[in-house]
Every structure is written in C-alpha cells, then in structure tokens.
Amino acid sequence: MQTAQTISELYRNAWSSFATGVTVITTVEPDGLVHGMTASSVTSVSLDPPLVLAVIGESRQSHGLIESTGRFGMSILDAAQTDIAKHFATPPESRGDLDSSKIAQLAGTPIIANSIAAMDCKVSAAYKAGDHTVFVGEVEAIEVGTGDPLVWFQRQFGGFADQGSGSEFK
Numbered sequence: 001m002q003t004a005q006t007i008s009e010l011y012r013n014a015w016s017s018f019a020t021g022v023t024v025i026t027t028v029e030p031d032g033l034v035h036g037m038t039a040s041s042v043t044s045v046s047l048d049p050p051l052v053l054a055v056i057g058e059s060r061q062s063h064g065l066i067e068s069t070g071r072f073g074m075s076i077l078d079a080a081q082t083d084i085a086k087h088f089a090t091p092p093e094s095r096g097d098l099d100s101s102k103i104a105q106l107a108g109t110p111i112i113a114n115s116i117a118a119m120d121c122k123v124s125a126a127y128k129a130g131d132h133t134v135f136v137g138e139v140e141a142i143e144v145g146t147g148d149p150l151v152w153f154q155r156q157f158g159g160f161a162d163q164g165s166g167s168e169f170k
Contacts, residue, residue: 019153024088025054026073026103026110027065034103034110037062038089040152041132042074050139052121055132061092066123066135074119074137075112078147079159084112085150086157107141116147 002010026036041055052074056063066072077085087098104113111118121137151158 016153016155019151022077022085022150022152022157023054024073024075024077024084024112024115025056025062025066026075026112027062027069027071028110029065030068035062035065035092036088036110036112038085045136050142051124052119052137052139054135054137055129056135057132058128059131063133067126067133070123071109072121072123072135072137073106073109073111074121075115076117077112077150078114078116078145079150080147081112081115081150082157106143109141111143114147115145116149117142117144119143 020040023039023042024036025039025042026034029035037056037060039054039056043053045051045053054066054072054074056066062072084098084102087095102113104111104118106118107120109120111120119137119139120141122140123135124138125136127134127136148159151160
C-alpha cells in the first residue's frame with residue numbers, strides 16, 4: 001500500500017507531465033495595489049454565458065482577495081513573458097517590484113499587458129474542494145491579442161519551436 005506522502009509525490013509528478021498554458025490571476029489589494037499569482041489550474045467552463053474557472057489554494061493571499069473583491073483578471077501569457085510568470089510564482093513577501101508597464105487595465109481589473117488574451121471576471125460561484133477553492137468567473141470583458149503560448153511542462157516554462165512538419169517543445 002502506498003503512503004500518503006508517496007501518493008502526494010506521485011500525484012505532483014503525474015500532473016507535471018500534463019502540459020498546460022500559463023496564466024496570471026490578478027486582483028486588487030485593499031490599498032489598491034495589484035496582486036497576482038501564476039496559475040495553470042484554469043479552464044473554460046461555458047460559452048453562454050462565458051465562464052472560466054480558477055482553482056486557488058486557500059492559503060494563498062489571492063484566495064482571500066478574490067473572495068473579498070468578487071473579481072479577478074485572467075491573463076494567458078505569451079512565451080516571451082516567462083519573467084512575469086516567475087515573478088508571480090514567487091511568494092509575495094519575496095518578490096521584487098514589477099515594472100508598472102507590465103500591468104494594464106481591462107474594465108477596471110488589472111491584467112498583464114501584452115498577454116495573448118486577458119479577461120475581466122466577476123465571481124459567480126465558489127466551491128470548496130479539498131484545500132482549494134474553485135472560483136467560477138463570468139467573463140465581463142475580454143481582449144484577444146496574438147503570440148505564442150507560454151507552456152508549463154515537467155516543472156519548467158517553455159514554448160514551441162517550429163521544426164518543419166510539426167512543433168517541438170523547447
């Protein structure tokens with residue numbers, strides 16, 4: 001029989017093999033400063049109405065801020081935005097300052113400037129799931145840009161390189 005620690009380690013290892021896009025979930029702190037976290041546990045839920053979900057650990061500062069504001073931004077990062085993903089993946093108390101030019105606004109919600117796509121979301125539901133909450137957000141505004149996606153795979157950021165007949169992860 002596998003121990004809980006073994007299951008936890010295997011679970012993390014299994015999910016590291018699932019390639020996913022990288023997003024930054026943003027919200028506003030009580031003093032008006034932008035707060036964000038790098039997230040890959042996001043997905044589209046519905047087209048009508050347009051709904052997305054973001055799964056956020058209850059111990060994360062973002063969790064309490066989204067609960068209190070009832071809003072969040074979701075920015076899908078471009079492959080050239082690894083520095084932004086790393087910034088928001090670092091615990092807030094250990095981060096340096098982020099150049100303000102990296103942040104934009106969409107309908108009053110902070111988003112990442114020059115991302116492939118960004119959405120302004122109003123929380124329409126929240127479900128406790130283990131040590132996380134699944135926040136369902138109704139998309140109230142959206143911007144769609146262009147670019148190549150930043151990807152998270154085997155605990156590394158990367159992208160795709162065109163290799164003739166197909167693409168390859170790099």
